[in-house]
Amino acid sequence: ALASANIPYELIGGLAVQRWGEPRVTQDVDLTVLVGLGDEARFVDSVLGRFPGRRPDVRRFALTYRVLLVRASAGVPLDMALGSTQFEIESVDRSSSWEIEPGRVIRTCSAEDLLVHKLIAGRPRDVADVESIVVRQFGRLHVDRVRRVVAAFAELKEDAELGRSFENALTKAE
Numbered sequence: 001a002l003a004s005a006n007i008p009y010e011l012i013g014g015l016a017v018q019r020w021g022e023p024r025v026t027q028d029v030d031l032t033v034l035v036g037l038g039d040e041a042r043f044v045d046s047v048l049g050r051f052p053g054r055r056p057d058v059r060r061f062a063l064t065y066r067v068l069l070v071r072a073s074a075g076v077p078l079d080m081a082l083g084s085t086q087f088e089i090e091s092v093d094r095s096s097s098w099e100i101e102p103g104r105v106i107r108t109c110s111a112e113d114l115l116v117h118k119l120i121a122g123r124p125r126d127v128a129d130v131e132s133i134v135v136r137q138f139g140r141l142h143v144d145r146v147r148r149v150v151a152a153f154a155e156l157k158e159d160a161e162l163g164r165s166f167e168n169a170l171t172k173a174e
Contacts, residue, residue, distance in 0.1 A: 008034040010095035010109045012117050019098050020111040022132035028077040035082045111137045112146050127165045134169035
């Protein structure tokens with residue numbers, strides 16, 4: 001639906017891990033949708049006209065926190081980040097198509113951008129995903145780009161350890 005409406009998007013969660021890391025089961029779909037600043041309410045209302053929200057204050061939550069939480073027709077939870085940062089814009093620009101089965105194509109973020117997303121989230125499952133992506137993509141990753149972007153986020157978050165699990169995964173893979 002997003003592609004047919006010419007709305008730039010990319011899958012960034014467990015489905016992207018299926019492409020770049022060790023395939024695993026995921027319970028939801030995480031994606032970034034580029035919605036122009038000032039167009040958020042129109043986009044949110046349009047999506048809520050097609051999909052039920054997952055919380056009573058879904059519209060207010062989406063407009064405040066820039067994450068729209070809805071449920072797809074098959075019952076699958078969708079977490080739509082309303083992207084607007086430079087990183088999100090560049091990540092969507094770098095995203096690419098992936099044929100998940102004959103005739104079914106989705107867009108996922110690059111392996112490098114997925115690593116950045118996972119490092120920022122930093123939960124135990126994300127750290128495991130970082131390791132699986134590094135192992136599976138070793139030798140093909142643009143390591144300097146990951147380090148550069150993670151360093152910028154580390155400074156913003158005042159978290160000097162943000163990239164530690166990436167560096168550990170690289171060492172282990174070598």
